[in-house]
Amino acid sequence: MYVSARERKLLERLLADDRDITVGELAEELNVSARTVHRDLQGLESVFRRYGLKLAKRAGVGIRLVGEEENKQALAAELFRLSHHEYTPEERQLMILIALLEANEPVKLVTLAHDLNVTVATVSLDLDKLEQTVEAYGLSLIRKRGYGVELAGSESAKRRLMSDLLFRHVDEHEFLALMKETIQKRADAPLDTVAEKLLGLVDRKKLAIIEQQIEQVKEKLPFTMADSSYIAFVVHLALAMERIKRGEAIHFDPRDLQALQATKEYEIAHELAESLEKVFDVDIPNEEVGYMTMHLMGAKWRNRQGTMMEEPSLTVGMKAQQLIRSVSDKLGVDLSTDRTLYEDLVVHLKPALYRLEHGMGVANPLLDQIKQDYAELFAIVADGARQLFGDIPIPDEEIGYLVLHFAAALMREKKGWRVLVICSSGLGTAKILAMRLKKEIPDIVSLEQASAFEWKGKDVSAYDLVISTVPLPEEYGPHIVVSPMLTEEEARKIREHLERKTSAAKRMEKEPTARRNKPIIDTMKAVRRISETIVHILDGFSLEVVKRRSVHEILTDACRRLERSGVIVDADVVVEELRRRESLGGLGVPGTTLALYHARSFAVLRPSLTMYRLDSPQTVAGMDGEPMEINTVVLLLGPADADEEVLSVLSHVSTLLVKDEQSAATLAYGGEDEVYSLISGHLEQFFDDYWISMKE
Template sequence: MSITKRQREIVEFLLEHPHEVTAGEIAVEVKVSTRTVHRELQMIEQWLEPLGMKLEKKSGTGIRIDASSDDLAVLRQQLEGKEYVEFTPEERKLFMLCILLDEPEPVKLLALASDLKVTVSTVTTDLDDLESRIRQAGLKLVRRRGYGVKINGSETIHRTAIAALALEFLDESDLFGRQPEQGGSIVNQKLLDMIGHGDVLTVENALWQPDIEWLENIPERQYMKLLIQLSVAVVRIRKGFGIGRIPPLENKGDEVAEQDEMKVPPYMASRLCGVLSTQLGLTFSQDEQAYFHRLLVETEQRIHSSRLLPIDDLILLDRVHSLIDQMQARTHYAFHEDRLLREGLLGHMQPVMERIEGQQMIRNPLLQQIRKDYDSLFEEVKQSVHQAWPGTEVPDEEIGFLVMHFGASIERLRALKREIRAIIVCTSGIGSSRMLSSRLSKEIPEIRIMDSVSWYEAARMPTDQYDLVLSTVDLPMDEHQYYKVSPLLTAEESERLRHFIRTTTLQRQHNKPREA
């Protein structure tokens, strides 16, 4: 079995660190996202198996190669004498799909083979595998001798397919973090180019118009999806791909349609296109403006649907109530009075059950610290889960996330309120800064945002004017002085931030010498 350059780098990093390392530490070293690291680890496990070795994954500790010192010496020799390939088979197919979605003309099989550094026969086999996926997306793969290979279909579906690929294979760190030239795979760089990574910031700033109130309540995944869809449209317009006539939205009843029209009137899309036209030098036809309007309306509809989920999905609601019942009986805290706990658990439950039912690998880098800080609470949550969800195997990593929800609730119920003055350093634009501020005010109301500033300004502010620096990028500061979050502030990040404030920020304030 072949190994790629990136997989080799990961194995070498594991060999250099015989004790456990986290996926996040590996991601920093090889300059990819943690999602990519988890994919690569699955392939590395397959590569190690014939050598009689495996990856050992310890809950809350990390990953290491489980082998004797002699086996590790053999593994080092294997790496030294082994040539690596450019792509894994899955990456090769993805890269081929990206090329075909991006090209307006047929591509010769020989050209694909040359780009991918494989034989024409391998390209043909890969195309056989890709054909069903392309068909499921609503597109058609055309292959003819002397003609080449081309993907046919409407421009609307082309854009949807590109955005779907980006959502599947990119994450927030790719979109908002490092620039493409700073690292990452060739496939990721190709995807970032197809979604117009360089234009995302411009699109985001143009999107934040003063009267789009629903935008501040958009779930982070929907926000990322909307940005990618709009940015893909900009790229395609720049390349000369016109959208054509937009089919009408699915009829959901006059009352619902009227509500959608009131929340997202067509002038919002026209104004957005006008701002982008000025900043990017592009011309947006009436059909393109109609397409942008459709994207905004569909996003608002998804937000509306997600608000109804906790009421409609009685199974999730029952699971949450059962867990809160068990915890309230065990600890005697009035958890049912904490609305934020109930909403947080409802929002957390759906992905939890999807991960458990799909037997997905679950990573919780804070598990060890959680068990140390909340030892008794951890056991209470674990026992409550066992009683509330009989027959469901919930790993300790997920228990750790639930403990963070209940730990935060206990802090709220104890009414130990202390205001934390924070400044935000955000390089992703005013939209991300406003999004982060909005989420902070809802998730952690104890935080009062003093200002959103550049790092240059933050470095010159007197330290007595703030308690905490929140940044979306790495800063040249001591790790105890600031906390890094994504502009989207996921629920997991929110709980990590609470933990940081309790264990670091407030502790530092407590230890400050008193003035004479």
């Protein structure tokens, strides 16, 4: 079978979507006229017939390819196997970029022309268009007559370009297939398609080995990576191993490297580097370990327990609250009490801001669809975010992910079906699918999200429906595969599936299975730990006015008093931990007169919250690095081995410092009874919300 490059793109588009597509949409995507699309469709009639497919046309609605699913898959497989002798201009330019990235020396234009079956003049025009692309990464093309063409710039910029090309143009399913070694048998096959050429940048045989090494240190990470970040990290390491062996070194500012070496992520990256050195017989320099650390610090998180116990999260928490208030005011909907929205924004923003500050960037394949579906919300969130983070450029890609969090908050429901969403792209893609599901099926009670890697640990009987954006092995149980944007046809199939469950069967299944997933005894134990933590906090709370004492003297006296009361076993250990934490960054809460000193230590036996009002302002470093005056020290302590319920209470207490201006003012200037009332009311609301969520 022979099809032209444009016909191939047209076929791929029709196969990728079950919904009706207008000829105008196709023409716009392919950058041709509607007449050309009609002509190409006529030329493809014989291909459709060969595979038992036909083109359904509905006037005023659009066209779509109809037929048996297995016939569609057969055509898709044939397209994938085709050896392409003709490329679209975009594909051709990508092939040139790949060749330049792989080359150790200048590449002759005649060589590129021969490989791509075009003229040297065409290659030259393609290079003109690529100039702007590479400049965005701080790279440049060196072009000289008789010399050829060479990609010049830093190694880190080249790797960033490689990663972006991979994630922009290779389907995530192919990545998952690589990670799961399902296409290892094709590792030595010719690389004809653009996707295969891009995957050729990564040594496929090394991916499984690298993944094994990451597994050994995975438990030490302070968070669980989203699948997209996990895959990106594995791919980054595979690229790094190849580039290190070729002598392509990363260059790092010594001061930046020194700052990274003080982080927990650097310890983990260093341990991982040592294991990779042994496995691949390479020497990994400190600069590469620093680069690995940056990837870990910029990774998307999945869990959020205890995150607010860290100053960077608390600083971001202030911004999250401000963004929520800004969006709420413009929407006329109060989202300030939505704890899930707040915590999700903190979890997303912390690594996102790190990525942006260090020029790491982010891809968002759903951006166009988000802008189309949530145009008004996108404009509101974009305006609020760019005012809030005025000193940091926020690209549309990041705005798109923030929009998903707000859209999810706006669409939450309280009754109906229980659905599990499996998604490989992290929280962002899972959330947009969840929102579209709720829009199409309002009776959904809750949408739990899990990654493709976490799926094995789930109890399928706890859900009315399992939906996945990636095909799962049969042994994983029944599930429906859909696209992240959820087509009309997919929504119809889901509704039919749920309609087949009678209301009686639904009532019988939902409650017992939910209990099997989280037995009542576990629920009661979790509630007990929450209530015990709240009791410890409130029973031990005190607000003391301190005269003529420095902050360090106050902390020392406070810890010794807590030691005498049995809250901690060694005051000196806790004081040292507080000072160590202070040395890593400021603890003053910007925009307030409060400083949060906190620690988790094995010397702490139970959670504790105490406050100290200064008789005169003192200057400390703020969480934003700027000096600031404070009049109140907040001391929050927790055991080092605290479980997630204890951490959730401590995190919730810390959010009071950034909740709103009124709360911050009460903490800074209110009397002991007034402050106690604020804290107890805050924790009472937290407990009520937790109890309701447990009963659902």
